């Protein structure tokens with residue numbers, strides 16, 4: 001089966017990961033911009049990173065038979081520094097206009113502060129002005145932050161700013177937020193991690209409860225404990241739970257193709273060959 005991974009940070013993954021993804025059927029992926037593990041101090045560092053995920057990462061993925069696209073933004077965690085965020089947004093247009101850029105994201109909330117709201121609102125306007133798709137990150141539950149409250153605020157702001165909900169994915173849903181997301185017409189993302197976030201059984205529970213329409217299951221794999229082959233594992237689990245081939249294909253392939261296919265730049269080549277590293281490495 002051909003799988004499209006709608007949210008993964010390959011920048012922080014290895015060539016072995018690409019090989020395993022190809023082996024398990026993943027043929028295209030989308031890499032949103034994210035927090036690199038330390039706050040950046042210069043707008044130029046963001047721009048260099050955008051170049052890396054738009055150009056170098058696409059080239060690297062292609063050697064492993066995977067067509068790689070990206071999304072750029074100021075991520076929620078770094079939106080708190082308003083001066084820096086503004087400098088990045090002022091210079092972000094050429095990256096949004098890059099042929100491999102299929103969405104603006106991920107944006108959203110980390111601690112749900114005024115500064116985060118301001119940077120979120122401004123990026124929503126940038127996406128609207130360009131007719132671009134948007135990837136929205138919902139915050140993690142912590143003692144200070146409620147994921148549910150963050151999701152409510154995101155959905156309210158999307159409504160206030162009159163965003164077409166069919167062009168937005170609100171990501172990292174759990175049992176605590178799906179009822180909110182499903183009250184609107186946005187796409188609902190669900191992230192499968194080995195330990196935290198959802199596992200295959202919980203995803204299947206959510207799919208049974210809320211259906212397969214407008215859902216995007218992803219691995220969100222990055223530099224933390226995560227698994228770039230989460231999707232093949234969910235697919236196998238779904239089959240074991242009695243979902244038929246068409247249902248599995250809807251979640252693994254048709255839905256991500258339909259969401260990103262709204263961008264004219266997203267025309268993934270699904271027949272790229274995996275190239276033996278011996279052929280190109282010195």
Ligand SMILES: [Zn+2]
Pocket residue numbers: 007009032034106220
């Ligand atoms: Zn992410």
